[in-house]
Amino acid sequence: MKHTLLLLLAAIVTFPVASAERGPGPILVEMVEFAFHPATIRVRVGQSVTLRFVNRGQIAHQFVADFMRTVPVIANDSMMRVEVPGLDSLRLQPGESATLQFVPRRRGRFQFACTIEGHQEAGMRGVLDIY
Numbered sequence: 001m002k003h004t005l006l007l008l009l010a011a012i013v014t015f016p017v018a019s020a021e022r023g024p025g026p027i028l029v030e031m032v033e034f035a036f037h038p039a040t041i042r043v044r045v046g047q048s049v050t051l052r053f054v055n056r057g058q059i060a061h062q063f064v065a066d067f068m069r070t071v072p073v074i075a076n077d078s079m080m081r082v083e084v085p086g087l088d089s090l091r092l093q094p095g096e097s098a099t100l101q102f103v104p105r106r107r108g109r110f111q112f113a114c115t116i117e118g119h120q121e122a123g124m125r126g127v128l129d130i131y
Helices: 066-070
Strands: 005-009 027-032 035-037 040-043 049-055 061-063 073-076 081-084 087-092 097-102 108-113 125-130
Touching: 027 040, 027 061, 049 087, 066 087, 066 108, 073 087, 087 097
Parallel strands: 027 049, 040 125
Antiparallel strands: 005 087, 027 035, 049 097, 061 087, 073 081, 073 097, 108 125
């Protein structure tokens, strides 16, 4: 099975893998037809956050959050590691997984969704709650 991870990025800069500041552990976010579990993700402002996305569905899903376009992100999967000044989307095929690591710098409630046609409308959306 060919491994495909599509990251549509504001810019791509690759760096060698280095140790990163670790928070209390990754937050698992499962993607299924047609939901994110959990649909509300609560994180602290100023603390390193690692979101581990796993597509447990039967079709491709993606994570899109306008907030993520404004935050430096480290994205990892089994094939690569990239560090970018902002992330447009993370797309995973069935069975794939990836992590996003970032430090939120402002408080607020920010919407996210799967923007593949019809998925958001079917309920595949959520909130990133930064407190």
